[in-house]
Amino acid sequence: MPQVLEFRLPDLGEGLTEAEIVRWLVEVGDVVAIDQPVVEVETAKAMVEVPCPYGGVVTARFGDEGAELPVGAPLLTVAVGSPVESAAGGADADSGTEDSGSGNVLVGYGTGAPPVRRRRVRPEGLKAAVAVSVTSVEAAAQAPAPALVPVPDPAPGPVAVVSPLVRRLARQHDLDLRRLAGSGPDGLILRADVESAIRSAAEAPVPEPAASSSPAGERVALRGVRGAVADKLSRSRREIPDATCWVDADATALMAARAAMNGAAGAGAAKVSVLALLARICTAALARHPELNSTVDQEAREIVRLPQVHLGFAAQTDRGLVVPVVRDAHARTTESIGAEIARLTEAARTGTLKPAELTGGTFTLNNYGVFGVDGSTPIINHPEAAMLGVGRIVPKPWVYEGELAVRQVVQLSLTFDHRVCDGGTAGGFLRYVADCVEQPALLLRSV
Incomplete structure (x- = not known):
C-alpha cells in the first residue's frame, strides 16, 4: 500500500x-x-x-x-x-x-x-x-469543529500554542487564543482549531454598527514586494536618526565625458550609463569616507565599518520598488559596474532576480531623476548608513567662469545615519561627489 x-x-x-x-x-x-x-x-x-x-x-x-x-x-x-x-x-x-x-x-x-x-x-x-x-x-x-470558549475575561497565563504560524494566523484575524479550546494533546491549540474559529466568526451574524470607524474605500493588501518595502522603510524610520544634506552641481563636464567614452567605444560596444558613472563616483567617495559604508549593531552599541562596497541601486518594476545589489563595486571599473547594472535591471524587469541579488547591500544609489523630479529626501535602506539621491539633469542658468551660462545642472542629496558620522563627514562625502560630477578628471586620482 x-x-x-x-x-x-x-x-x-x-x-x-x-x-x-x-x-x-x-x-x-x-x-x-x-x-x-x-x-x-x-x-x-x-x-x-x-x-x-x-x-x-x-x-x-x-x-x-x-x-x-x-x-x-x-x-x-x-x-x-x-x-x-x-x-x-x-x-x-x-x-x-x-x-x-x-x-x-x-x-x-x-x-x-x-x-x-x-x-x-x-x-x-x-x-x-x-x-x-x-x-x-x-x-x-x-470531526466536531472546535468552539470558542465563552469566557468573558480570559485568565492570565500561558496559552497552549506551540506553532508561531498559529499565533500569527490568530493575530491576523484578531482572534483571542485564550477563548479557544484546543483539540490537540493536553488542549494544544492547532492550526485547524484557529481556522475553524475563523470560519465560525465569519458565518456568525454581525450586528449593524451605529457608525463605522473604518474609512471607506478600496483596500489593497500590503504583501509581496510592497509589504516588504513597507516593513523595511518603517523600520528605517523607527531605528535610524537620519539627516539629509544636498547640493546643486554642474554636470555638463560629466555628460561630455560620457559622450566621449561612448563615442570612443565603437558602434557595437555597450554604452556607459549616467548611473554607472555615478556609481563609480560613489565608490571613490566611500574610499575617502568609509564611515558611510557601515552599519550599526544596536545590541552591541557598535558601528561596524564594512570592508567591501556592495552597491545597491533603486529600480522601479511592475512588482514595485526593488534594490538590486552590485557586489564588490569598489573593485570594478565603470564598464564592469555598468554591465552588472544592466544585467540586474533586466532581471528586475522580468522578475527573475534571485534573493541573494537583493540583499547584502552596504550603500544605495537612488536615481529618482528618471521620474522627472529635481530633489528628494530618500529614506535609508535599512540596515545601511546612507543613500545618495540624484535628481534629473536639466539645462539651467549657471554662473560658469564668472559669466551667466546655460549648463546641465543636477541636484544631489545625501541621507545619512547621524549615529555613524556627523555633518562634516556627510558634507565632505557629498562635496567630493559633486566635485567629481563637475570635474570627472578627479576620479583619475583614485584609480
Whole structure:
C-alpha cells in the first residue's frame, strides 16, 4: 500500500515567512522525481521554483494560483510506494524512490536526482493512493469543529500554542487564543482549531454598527514586494536618526565625458550609463569616507565599518520598488559596474532576480531623476548608513567662469545615519561627489 507524504512550503531563507503561488508546475496524477520543481512561488524578494523532496505520484495540491501561503503550510501530497510504481509503469526506477526524500529546499541544493519527463498516472492506477488521503480528509471533516470558549475575561497565563504560524494566523484575524479550546494533546491549540474559529466568526451574524470607524474605500493588501518595502522603510524610520544634506552641481563636464567614452567605444560596444558613472563616483567617495559604508549593531552599541562596497541601486518594476545589489563595486571599473547594472535591471524587469541579488547591500544609489523630479529626501535602506539621491539633469542658468551660462545642472542629496558620522563627514562625502560630477578628471586620482 502506498504511503502518502505531505510536502509543506519550506523556509525560503532571508527571513521570509510567506509566498504567493504563481504557477503550478505539476497536476494531480503527475509522476514527480525527487527534487523536481513542482511550483513557482513569489516572495517579497524574488520568484523561486520549489522542488519536492519526495518521488512518487501527486495526489493533491493545496492552494490556487494567486493564493498566499505561510511557511509551513501544506503544498501537495505525494504517494510513494510500490502500487504507485506499478501504476506509473516503473517510473520510480528512474526517479529513485528507494530513497523517498532528500530534504532539499531550493533548486541547486542537496541531492541531484536525474530529471524525468512529466508523466501522469491513469485515474484507475491512482485510486489506491488517493483513497488514503481522501479517507484522512473525510475523517477530519467529520470531526466536531472546535468552539470558542465563552469566557468573558480570559485568565492570565500561558496559552497552549506551540506553532508561531498559529499565533500569527490568530493575530491576523484578531482572534483571542485564550477563548479557544484546543483539540490537540493536553488542549494544544492547532492550526485547524484557529481556522475553524475563523470560519465560525465569519458565518456568525454581525450586528449593524451605529457608525463605522473604518474609512471607506478600496483596500489593497500590503504583501509581496510592497509589504516588504513597507516593513523595511518603517523600520528605517523607527531605528535610524537620519539627516539629509544636498547640493546643486554642474554636470555638463560629466555628460561630455560620457559622450566621449561612448563615442570612443565603437558602434557595437555597450554604452556607459549616467548611473554607472555615478556609481563609480560613489565608490571613490566611500574610499575617502568609509564611515558611510557601515552599519550599526544596536545590541552591541557598535558601528561596524564594512570592508567591501556592495552597491545597491533603486529600480522601479511592475512588482514595485526593488534594490538590486552590485557586489564588490569598489573593485570594478565603470564598464564592469555598468554591465552588472544592466544585467540586474533586466532581471528586475522580468522578475527573475534571485534573493541573494537583493540583499547584502552596504550603500544605495537612488536615481529618482528618471521620474522627472529635481530633489528628494530618500529614506535609508535599512540596515545601511546612507543613500545618495540624484535628481534629473536639466539645462539651467549657471554662473560658469564668472559669466551667466546655460549648463546641465543636477541636484544631489545625501541621507545619512547621524549615529555613524556627523555633518562634516556627510558634507565632505557629498562635496567630493559633486566635485567629481563637475570635474570627472578627479576620479583619475583614485584609480
